[in-house]
Structure formats: C-alpha cells, structure tokens
Amino acid sequence: MRAALWRTFCLMALSLTLSGCGILEWKEKALDALVSRIPPDMEVGLGEKVLPTVLPPEAILKDPVLQSRLEGLLKPLIDRNGIHQPPIKIYISRDDELNAFALPGGILIFNRGMLLAAGSAEEILGVAAHELAxxxxKHVLKSMIQSLSLAAIVSFFLGDVSELGAYILQQSQMLLQNGFTRSQEGEADRIGFDYLIAAGIHPKGMSQFFQRLEKRKSEGADSPAETRKLERVSVFLSTHPLTAERIRMVEQRIAGLTPQEIKALKPVRFDLKDFQQRLAQESH
Known part of the structure; x- marks a missing residue:
C-alpha cells in the first residue's frame, strides 16, 4: 500500500514539474527530476566504482608534492564558491592527452598532458572551473542517462533509485561516451566563469586554454597522421567542442566586467614553471 501511495505521489510531483513543457523539454525536466532523486552518498559511491574503469590505479600519478600543489591551486576556487557537496577529489593522470574531465561524485581528473600544455595557472583554473560546474x-550523471527513453526515465523515477545506480554501473563504459549536450557545455562555461569571478581569479585563462587547444589542433592539420593523433588523443576537444561562439562568450563577459569586479581579481601565486618541470620528469 505504501509503495503504491509513494508511486502515486511521485507521479503527481513529476507531472506538476513537467506541465506546460514540449516533448524535448518534457524529457529534460524528467531527467532533472530523476537525477535529483539520487542521494549524494550514492553519487559518490558511483564515482568511486566507475573511477577504476576510467583511470586504473597504475595510471594515477602519485607524486605527493604535485598532488599537494594542484590541490592547493584549486582550493580557493572550491572554497570561495562553497563547493563541498559532494567533496571534490582531484587526480592527476599519467596520460599525455590534452584532457581534463569529471566523474560522478565530485571526481576531477587532470591529465599530465593538459597540465603541461597550460600557459598559466589561470588556464588550469579556467579548465577546473568548467569541470567543477x-x-x-550534475551534468556527468545526466549525460550518462540522457540516452534513455522518456518511458525509461519515468520508470526509474517511479521505481527504486538504486536500480538506476545498478544500471549506470553495468553500462558505465558505454554511458561515459555520451558526452555533454551543447546546452550543458554552455552552462558549464557560464557557471565556471562565475566561479572564477567569485574566487577573484581572472577568467581570461578559460578562453586562453580553449584557444590553445584549437591552435594545437590546427597545427596538426598539415600532417594527416598528426591530425588523426590529435583527434584520437585530445578527448577534451571531442567532448568539449571549442566553437568560436563559446570563446567569444567568455571574452564578451570579460569585457563586460565592472571596474569593481576587475579590481577584485588578484594574481594567482603559483610557480607553474617549477610544477611543470617536476611533472615533466615523471616517468610514464
């Protein structure tokens, strides 16, 4: 009896949430409602179980000095925006791909190649702010289940949410390939920009790293083999389409900052050269 009443209540709540929406908006709202039902501890558990399939233990760069410096660099960005649920866990991958990405449960992974390619601490923070957003x-969870049909989403919403967790774990390798939607990427850019401003960090690093990646890709165009290599290894490029529109959005927002906001931006104290030298010395 209780189960039936609960299902009825959930269906009524979902119907109220979705009322007045078109089909695509209906599904997006249903997806949001489903993800909101996933408790934080379950999301953290999913991230911990998915992590070894994406980043095996031997692929983690376990240098305590580098780890401490990277965590120290990101700490003001995280703390000043009150991002503590789920707790953020940072990993450095030995991979030379120009990539950084997030997993469920607050896991951020920065590839060695991405950190070595950065031209400033602000570039690393720009990427980090995007991934924190x-x-x-909860874009990662949404991207993993957005390929579900509307009927499946509603079914999971009305059922035991742990069943959704089991589905995600079972299909994690395939689901992680879904990537983010254009609207999710745009939202991550906008919110990431806000995170940088709130932390007193100049957001120029966000557009500068985007431009750096586009330049790196274009430089490989003269060599078909190099182009294929870039397309294969630059996961950041494939999962974060770097359009001129997105770069323009960041630059326009920088141009629109008030004198007070600009005054609040402080130089980042971080010895990037020493960090990258130590990182470059790490064996594969």
Missing part, C-alpha cells in the same frame, strides 16, 4: 550541475 559539470559536477555541481
């Missing part, structure tokens, strides 16, 4: 907006 994917975490706080």
């Amino acid at each position: 994917h975490v706080t907006e």
